[in-house]
Amino acid sequence: MLNATGNSDINYGPATGLRTIDGNVTINGNATGNINLRNLKITGNLTVNTPGATVNNSASVDGTITIQDVSGNTWNEFAVGNKLVLNDNDGDTNLVIKESAHPISITVNANATVTIDVGASVDTLTIGTAVTSATVTNNGSITTIDGDGNAEVTGTGTVESNTNNAFKAKEAAQNAIDAINELEIYAESYKTAVAEANTKVNAARDAGVTDTQIGSERVAKLDAANDFLAPVSATITGSGEFIFGEANTFNVKATSKIGSKGTVGVHYAIQEWISSPFTYTTDGAFYAISLTKDGEAVEFSTAFDTFALQTQGSTNTQEYTQTLGIGTRLGGDFGVTGVTHKGTSIYADGTNEAGTLYYGIHSAIAGVNYTKGATAAIDMTGTLKSDAVDGNYKITVTMYAPAKVDKVNKHVNKGSLNALGTVEYTFTVPTSTQ
Numbered sequence: 026m027l028n029a030t031g032n033s034d035i036n037y038g039p040a041t042g043l044r045t046i047d048g049n050v051t052i053n054g055n056a057t058g059n060i061n062l063r064n065l066k067i068t069g070n071l072t073v074n075t076p077g078a079t080v081n082n083s084a085s086v087d088g089t090i091t092i093q094d095v096s097g098n099t100w101n102e103f104a105v106g107n108k109l110v111l112n113d114n115d116g117d118t119n120l121v122i123k124e125s126a127h128p129i130s131i132t133v134n135a136n137a138t139v140t141i142d143v144g145a146s147v148d149t150l151t152i153g154t155a156v157t158s159a160t161v162t163n164n165g166s167i168t169t170i171d172g173d174g175n176a177e178v179t180g181t182g183t184v185e186s187n188t189n190n191a192f193k194a195k196e197a198a199q200n201a202i203d204a205i206n207e208l209e210i211y212a213e214s215y216k217t218a219v220a221e222a223n224t225k226v227n228a229a230r231d232a233g234v235t236d237t238q239i240g241s242e243r244v245a246k247l248d249a250a251n252d253f254l255a256p257v258s259a260t261i262t263g264s265g266e267f268i269f270g271e272a273n274t275f276n277v278k279a280t281s282k283i284g285s286k287g288t289v290g291v292h293y294a295i296q297e298w299i300s301s302p303f304t305y306t307t308d309g310a311f312y313a314i315s316l317t318k319d320g321e322a323v324e325f326s327t328a329f330d331t332f333a334l335q336t337q338g339s340t341n342t343q344e345y346t347q348t349l350g351i352g353t354r355l356g357g358d359f360g361v362t363g364v365t366h367k368g369t370s371i372y373a374d375g376t377n378e379a380g381t382l383y384y385g386i387h388s389a390i391a392g393v394n395y396t397k398g399a400t401a402a403i404d405m406t407g408t409l410k411s412d413a414v415d416g417n418y419k420i421t422v423t424m425y426a427p428a429k430v431d432k433v434n435k436h437v438n439k440g441s442l443n444a445l446g447t448v449e450y451t452f453t454v455p456t457s458t459q
Contacts, residue, residue, distance in 0.1 A: 029054035029075050038065040038084065049088070054078075057096070073100075076115075082107075092120070102126045111137055122147060122165065133159050133176065141165040141182060152176045152189050157233045175233035194229040195238055201225040202243040205250055207291050219250045246288075253287030257426040259310065259395070261446035267420055269456070272404035274337075275422055275448045277395075283426060284309035284394030303336075309392025310445065312403075313423045318416040328413040328454060337402040392426075405450070413454045420450040 029035050029052055037052075038044055042064060049069035052060065057077040062084040070088035073080055079098040082090070091110045092100055097117030102109065105127045111120050114135040122128060124144035133139060134153035138160045141147060145165035152159060156174030163182035170176075170184055175191035178184065187193070201222040209215045226247060229239060236244045263275030284306045286292060293308040314334075316325050325332055395401075405420070426443040 027052045027054075029056035029060055029078060032057045034059045034061065035078075036061045036063060038063040040064070092118075102128060104128075108132075111135055111139070113137060124165075132172075133161075133174070135159070138162070139176075141167065141180070143182075152191070158235075173232075175235075175238075177238055191229070191232040191234050194225070194232040195234045198222070198225040198229040198234070198239050199243055202239075202247050205246065207288075210253065210287075210292055215250075216254060219247070219254055222247050223251070249288040249292065252282075253292045255281065255286065257281050257283050257286075257310075257443060257445065259283065259424055259426075259445040261422070261424045261448055263422070263448035263450070265450060267405075267407070267418075267450035267452040269407055269409050269452070272406055273450055274402050274404050277401045277403065277424060277446075279310075279395035279397055279399045282395070282397045284392060304394040305392065306394055307392075308426070309394045310424055310426055311392040313425060314405075315421045315423075317419050317421070318414065323414075326410070328410060328418055328452075330408045330410045332407040333405070335404050335406075337404060409454070409456065415454050418452050418454065420452075421447060422449075423447045 027037065027050065035056055035058065037060070040063075043066060044064060045066045045068065047068045049072070050067050051072045051074070053074045055077055056075050058079075060073075060075060060078045060080045062071075062080070062082045065084035067084060067086045067088070069086075070091065071084065071086045072091045072093060073095060074093040075096075076094040077096050079096050079101070080092075081101045081103065083103040085104055086107050089108050089110055092113055094113045094115065095118060097115065097119065099119040099121050100111075101121050101123055103123050103126050105125070107128050108130045109120070109128055110132045111118070112134050114137070116136055118135065118137040120131070120133075120137060120139045122131075122139070122141045122145040124142050127146045128148070130149040130151065131139065131147055132151045132153060133156055136156060136158045139150070140162045141164060143164045147165070147167045148169070150161065150167050150170045152170070152172035152174035154173040156172075156176060159174065159176035161170075161176050161178045161180075163178060163180040163184065165182045167182065167184045168186065170178065170187045170189045170192065173190045176189070178187070178192070201218075201224075205218045205222055206215065209218075226239065226244075230236075258280040260278045260280060261275060263273070265273075267273050284293070285304065286308055289295060289306075293306045296305040296307070312334075316323055316328070318327060405422075424445040424447075426445055
């Protein structure tokens, strides 16, 4: 055993020639200068534990060089054919493989830094299982990187084969995220790709790979995809007898985020409406209000002179009046058969359903956004026609979360919509006041 002390440089080995030491060599001590191993051949193992010293090694070691502890100023390796094991877990240790060096193997068992200089080469670099954040700057060449630990490999050098499990997990996660085709966001393949990416990212994280190593832009892309696919839910309460001349109020509570899900321009488009206090996007919620008489769909003009909806707290009132023709927006909202106005044609073929009007919709079928936990109270009012057709009427209010065919275009059919809740109001003509 060699005891290295003091703050002066220490040389082990002759200035010229070669000295051979048979067996194992251990160097301990509190030296704080440079320890230079020169013109030496050690037939056994070399173990170094000098926490304050920088080691410059040119010795040839037949066994294994174990670096237990050296200063943060580095271990500089100049030799050819050595096998190094780095156990120094201080966090600031830098193992530098110099230009002339060619270790057979390096095993990193600590969160340290390994630098491979230009012109240096390493046969096998193994990242030990306990390693969570080693850094390898490779400006030379590495034949193989393996092991189960996690190391960030950078630099201008070459790596012929990287079978390191953390690296493979990181690469699999990156490839899975890259495979998410944002042009297919309304296809089943999009859901499958996002699920696969989540699986691969979780596996990478379990292997110790950080989100920074996966790539912040990639992780943000996956987060947006998960946000887009997250289930939408809300409760809608009310129901009862519809009272003419009074507010008939139904209440909404969003139990999830509704609208603005994912990435703007990819998953949804925004529709500006300056006079409205609400945010409208193509993935927002809207309401379909349908009228039936004796179980059959009828136009609102069968019983109503006027019909209006207003969200409490808003200055905007949606008034539906039958005097507007089928080519106008409000005429379409009022559920006129054959309406052609593009702003309120729900389906891709430009048609609406007779006896159904829509609320909470801006042009291009943009609906209202809700944050999770947000509430709204919506008043329905109406006046009865003097010549309303006799019968038993039912108003059904359904809250929908759109299922778009793409980020802008309308629904293919009603079956593509996601109904979040329904309330019903009834009245009979003649009424008790007629």
